[in-house]
Amino acid sequence: MTLIANVALRRVLDSRGNPTVEADVLTESGGFGRAAAPSGASTGEYEAIELDPAKAIAAAREHAIPRLVGDAHAGNQREVDAALHAADGTDDFSGIGANSAVAISMAAAKAGADVLGAPLYQHLGGTFRGESFPTPLGNVVGGGEHAKEATHIQEFLAAPVGAPSVSEAVFANAAVHARISELLDERGVPAAKGDEGAWAPPISDAEAFEVVDEAVSDTESELGFEIRFGLDMAAAELYDEDAGGYVYGDEVKSTAEQVDYVAEMVAEYDLVYVEDPLDEDDYEGFAELTDRVGDRTLICGDDLFVTNVGRLRDGIDAGAANSILIKPNQIGTLSDAFDAIELARENGYETVVSHRSGETEDTTIAHLAVATDAGFIKTGTVGGERTAKLNELIRIADDAV
Numbered sequence: 001m002t003l004i005a006n007v008a009l010r011r012v013l014d015s016r017g018n019p020t021v022e023a024d025v026l027t028e029s030g031g032f033g034r035a036a037a038p039s040g041a042s043t044g045e046y047e048a049i050e051l052d053p054a055k056a057i058a059a060a061r062e063h064a065i066p067r068l069v070g071d072a073h074a075g076n077q078r079e080v081d082a083a084l085h086a087a088d089g090t091d092d093f094s095g096i097g098a099n100s101a102v103a104i105s106m107a108a109a110k111a112g113a114d115v116l117g118a119p120l121y122q123h124l125g126g127t128f129r130g131e132s133f134p135t136p137l138g139n140v141v142g143g144g145e146h147a148k149e150a151t152h153i154q155e156f157l158a159a160p161v162g163a164p165s166v167s168e169a170v171f172a173n174a175a176v177h178a179r180i181s182e183l184l185d186e187r188g189v190p191a192a193k194g195d196e197g198a199w200a201p202p203i204s205d206a207e208a209f210e211v212v213d214e215a216v217s218d219t220e221s222e223l224g225f226e227i228r229f230g231l232d233m234a235a236a237e238l239y240d241e242d243a244g245g246y247v248y249g250d251e252v253k254s255t256a257e258q259v260d261y262v263a264e265m266v267a268e269y270d271l272v273y274v275e276d277p278l279d280e281d282d283y284e285g286f287a288e289l290t291d292r293v294g295d296r297t298l299i300c301g302d303d304l305f306v307t308n309v310g311r312l313r314d315g316i317d318a319g320a321a322n323s324i325l326i327k328p329n330q331i332g333t334l335s336d337a338f339d340a341i342e343l344a345r346e347n348g349y350e351t352v353v354s355h356r357s358g359e360t361e362d363t364t365i366a367h368l369a370v371a372t373d374a375g376f377i378k379t380g381t382v383g384g385e386r387t388a389k390l391n392e393l394i395r396i397a398d399d400a401v
């Protein structure tokens with residue numbers, strides 16, 4: 001029933017206005033799935049390779065589609081993803097492009113769910129999923145590679161850890177985002193938005209900490225449940241070997257100073273989450289920081305692990321980080337993303353399912369987070385491509401998908 005009868009690929013727009021790959025998968029019994037690849041700006045060096053979408057589509061049409069149509073079953077995700085790997089023939093998807101691969105992998109999962117008549121999260125995670133939900137990490141202030149002339153730290157993330165429901169958590173992040181706008185206004189700071197819809201004000205990181213802290217406390221008092229915040233430092237983008245460390249405008253911090261700085265911020269602001277506090281090659285620095293503050297906060301590897309089982313294993317051996325960001329397009333297929341999640345679980349690492357800065361209306365990651373019982377999902381706060389996922393979480397909780 002789930003035998004793949006057709007795969008169609010096309011270029012569509014992403015939220016930055018760039019082209020990306022969209023895939024339609026149709027099964028012989030009429031099951032249908034559609035998904036599109038997201039795209040990063042602060043990409044990790046070790047991510048699977050995203051090709052120019054036109055080239056990725058041409059390569060997938062030549063190599064992948066013939067292996068899928070009439071041969072692979074959309075309901076058998078491992079079979080689909082193995083066919084994608086075989087068609088690609090490399091270890092980084094540089095043959096057909098991770099963008100083609102992930103779009104097809106996710107579209108096949110949706111087609112499989114469609115044939116079953118089950119919501120995607122149940123097809124991926126089993127019938128008993130859908131009872132617990134991830135805490136949404138909401139990007140409310142940011143800069144780095146996502147906005148010019150704003151903070152050096154890429155993302156300040158609201159985390160409504162005490163919200164009684166996922167819906168209240170989603171609205172809490174929107175309330176923090178709105179409160180920040182008022183606080184910036186009071187300070188006379190004009191703010192545009194960055195790629196993910198976070199405010200991108202021309203203020204120092206120190207001032208951003210103050211503003212976010214105040215907005216979170218105000219919203220917490222207003223709503224009556226605990227809200228904390230965290231960071232994605234995207235430190236690989238700050239790190240410059242020639243400069244001798246992490247570059248914050250005119251200031252350069254050595255690795256030791258960077259570790260001290262992050263540890264101090266964790267203590268001062270009671271941060272619940274710090275992603276990529278050190279360079280993507282610095283397992284040792286990650287291990288040292290995890291040793292210092294890992295009992296109090298999540299130290300998460302994004303560019304460090306790139307959703308890659310091999311790199312995660314190295315991190316586990318080194319004691320680097322205590323959580324992993326999961327981005328299916330970093331590794332190319334849902335099966336590979338699941339393997340990373342499983343390995344993380346077995347070793348006590350928290351999992352955080354994530355969007356990219358360049359997104360589409362695709363909602364797969366909302367289902368993936370519920371299917372795998374992830375502790376957190378990072379998918380922005382406002383903006384249609386972000387609310388697509390957040391609203392899908394609300395629908396899943398409401399049994400309306």
Ligand SMILES: O=C(O)[C@@H](CO)OP(=O)(O)O
Binds near residue numbers: 039041
């Ligand atoms: O660094 C990140 O975690 C992501 C998403 O927030 O950004 P990008 O997609 O640009 O890599």
Ligand SMILES: [Mg+2]
Binds near residue numbers: 232276303
């Ligand atoms: Mg990141």
